[in-house]
Amino acid sequence: MTHKPASSPLSDVAFSDFDLLPAVRAGIDEAGFTHCTPIQALTLPAALQGKDVAGQAQTGTGKTAAFLLVIFQRLLRDMPEKQGKNPRSLILAPTRELALQIHKDALLLGGHTGLRFGLAYGGVDYEKQRKTLQDGVDILIGTPGRIIDYFKQRVFNLNHIDVMVLDEADRMFDLGFIKDIRYLLRKLPAPDKRLNMLFSATLSQRVMELAYEHMNEPELIRIEPDKVTADRVRQAVFFPSNEDKMRLLIGLVREMGEGRIMIFVNMKREAERVQDFLEANGIHARAISGDVPQNKR
Template sequence: MQPAHLSDTAFADLPLHPSLQLGLQKLGYTNCTPIQALTLPRALNGEDLAGQAQTGTGKSAAFLLAAMNHLLNTPRAEGADVNQPRAIMLAPTRELAIQIFKDAEQLGSETGLRMSVVYGGTGYDAQRTSITNGLDILIGTPGRLIDYFKQDIFNLKQIAVLVLDEADRMFDLGFIADIRYLIRKMPAPAARKNYLFSATLSHRVLELAYEHMNNPTKVEVEPDQVTAERVRQTLVHVANDDKQRLLIGLLRHHDPLRTLVFVNMKRDAEQVENTLKANGFEAATLSGDVAQNKRERLLQDFKDGKLPVLVATDVAARGLHIPAVSHVINYDLPQDAEDYVHRIGRTARAGTTGDAISFCCETYVYSLPDIERYIGMRIPVDHDASDLMEKENFVQGARPERRPPSGARRGGPGGGRPGAGRPGAGRGGPPRRR
């Protein structure tokens, strides 16, 4: 009998290239996850795919195996430049691009396919050299890819496989114009294989799929098969002023070997980090403006267990495969219901179980109805959790120093632009900062 997170479909029964089968055997992978079982046979049969499954269910292995199999079974055209990429894989964040590359190296270890990953923030010359040395598969974030493309470091004339991962996040981060720019430089949809994967397939994502893909098959994993079902979700109602005390109390009552604490605002993340340290917990903050080298070091320390608590904004909510995350704590309820699913998906990965504890405070209580409507259930309320609140031994951490907004001019935030200094100005609601 297979583990609950695996299907009865064996990789050995699929018409995968022998080198891929060998790589899977060396990794000890025998059976597909549900999303892999639904998508791989179709992809190996030549279909384009728009696949939806929750995070942590093996989407990246599905499109990597399909893409590599196509490249291995379809040689380059006669006289084609052997140094140009034949597959391109786009990811919305640096962390996700790096994770896809690591998965690709493992799955393709026996194939001889050359791969590279490019992303902003670091390694500009080294990444450029990795492309000019020649490659088959190019993985990256849209901005850095376009940068190199416009310098003629590579071209897209031989692209035989296009992968868009976390396409809904591409919309959220404003990358769709960049993606369309790159797609227009590739061969026509019918001349390549196209795989779009995401945890959510909204109307706008499907519109993108049908516009730039060759009649894709929509594939969805049923709700009772997804990772979120193995997450123990609880909700704690707490006053704003008591959130830090509750966080410290909760951490004192469980082993915080690998705990992710999500907040909505970077400044609040720094405050939480300072309070954790003041109360004896090793912690660090991961947010969008942390230098790439430091981000990679923090993530590695977190994975290795050297850093027990990682405080993060939603930059860390998707695409990170961090094994054995025992607890996810939503210090702030997210303002986007989809982000709740992605946050709690950091735990209970690959068939394990985990806990997701969400603080419901005065500021973000208004997000709760949308979240519960989106996930189709009421989050169980833990009425006893408030008894864990740290009272006697609590130490308030230092507040982070306020920094003027970048580019601010004299005379106030925004340099005189109408409404520039008002939170949420022109956006119909409170600000969402990553």
Template sequence: MENDLTTDVTFKSLGLTGSLQDGLDEAGFTHCTPIQAATLPLALQGRDVAGQAQTGTGKSAAFLLATMHYLMETPVEEDKRGPWAIMLAPTRELALQIHKDAEQLGRFTGLKCVAVYGGTGYDKQRKALEDEADIIIGTPGRIIDFYKQKVFSLRNIEVVVLDEADRMFDLGFIDDIRYLLRRMPPPDRRINMLYSATLSHRVMELAYEHMNDPETVRIETDHVTAENVTQKLYHVPKEDKIPLLLGLFRKHTPDRTIVFVNTKRAADNVMGYLQGNDYDAEVISGDIPQHKREKLLKRFQDGDLPILVATDVAARGLHIPSVSHVINFDLPQEAEDYVHRIGRTARVGESGDAITLACDQYVYSLPDIEAYIGEKIPAEVVESDMLVEPKPPKRPKRPANAKGGPRKSGSGGGRRPPRNRNAANG
């Protein structure tokens, strides 16, 4: 897929196994992004890789292609059982996105990929694992849960991927990750890949402890933020934020807009005002039941839901094409969160707008954000005609079932690959 962020390196030049190339051809992917061009040749040679690139630049495709190529090209002993690869992500949204990408890229390989994450689908995930997964993609807590129950073994893991390793630290998952890594074959008997938006000292310490002399690849850009994002900042009193938000939506049609807030309470408040003023908006946050989150995200991706109000649980791992606007209703308190929020727009060569409202409550984080991104966010004046007098907010309905409704039954599904992987290429 040619765009401003691709290189002249083609996927066909990498010598990928035939079934993967078929998947790339069907998806319309022809040229590598910089992180793919820099890391795929190394990983395809069996080298360990620690890769850094900004969000939305194709990191997941890089490690998925390298992993699946290795599994397809490496014969399996008849008496051994999978899983053969494990991919750890900090959030269920990111795990689901990686799984979706894996299904697309690997649809002709016969490899069975299972998504394992908390919040929903316990029995379905367990059955899928019992049916022998080739690749497990998921969050550490649920994976450890099933591992301790001996639903699967880690003794034959050949490839390990840590995605968004910096976020793993932020969310306190490092002890869980070390627990899993220490129960796999030693680093020199597996391929290890680590990808992160930042390769900080603590991330590299983890890499050197649990990887086999990794090649470090940093894709540097002139700007930490995506170059195709138009940034804008308004200094506004707290009480004028809702009127300004409504004024912004009056100015542009919110076809696909994410409004970021810092707390669940603020999310409910913003959604209430938007719905009360005739805008179709829903909240996605950490305590929304998983099945409901998936439905909301699908509506948003399909264009049926124009506005998503989100806490930072949605800032990473969501690859939603054609998000036109990101609005920071609350200025984030961490500089990196600003980058990840506005990275939801301008994905892989597209363009988008990021508008930030800096109020007296959160403006103190602005200097750190601007220092981190290496530039001043252009500030604009709030004219009086930009403020819209809001109608009263719509009160949120109490859910009929606080636990998220009845659990749906289902099977693990998926085609089971032949024991000798090379036969799938036949």
């Protein structure tokens, strides 16, 4: 296991230290990158040699570029004579926002590769996404549910997946996607027939069980954050009775004044109940749940 504190935003390792293909190097140069972040410096040597990687890294550490560069290098190095329509790499993300960000980074870093990128996530035109995937993609980026939808409709198959990436694995558990993840992973070629990369803010027991079940002896990489929370975040815990919760909430909201406030609850009907209670006490509030269309959220 490789362990490194995230004491510096960049390492002494330069991208020029790696034997990357010209098309991959061109994307790095265009993005203005010269030196690796700690997660990149530890991930690239292992993954470029074909070793599976399970990395602990927070958002903003450069992990996306790490796995994208590995994917580009591997797919271009083993490019088939005839470009097929089915994806050769699968990147799974827990949210549409993360999928969109990965796609944006892929377009920047992979602009000289000639590889085709496809997106699959909910809340947008279903048929438009479907047509793009039917036309053929090399790298499929998306959320588990929408990818399963298209897979079951035979829009594509997963028999040719050579690189699998599971990003923010801990969030997959938190959001209840783990059954979908396991379903998709079982539809891929065997773990030893593909390269696997997993990234997570924490390498908890449940994340590691998933890694050992669906990966091929992954190398563990840990990048520890300097601080778990930001300096300006004030944290407090209250233990009210159920009868006192709403009164306490009203008091806290009024104490905080005019700023915007987010309140998280565990069920849709609870969100609606809190909204009604706040509105009845003269506090403007709106509940957001899966029933609200994405464009209205």
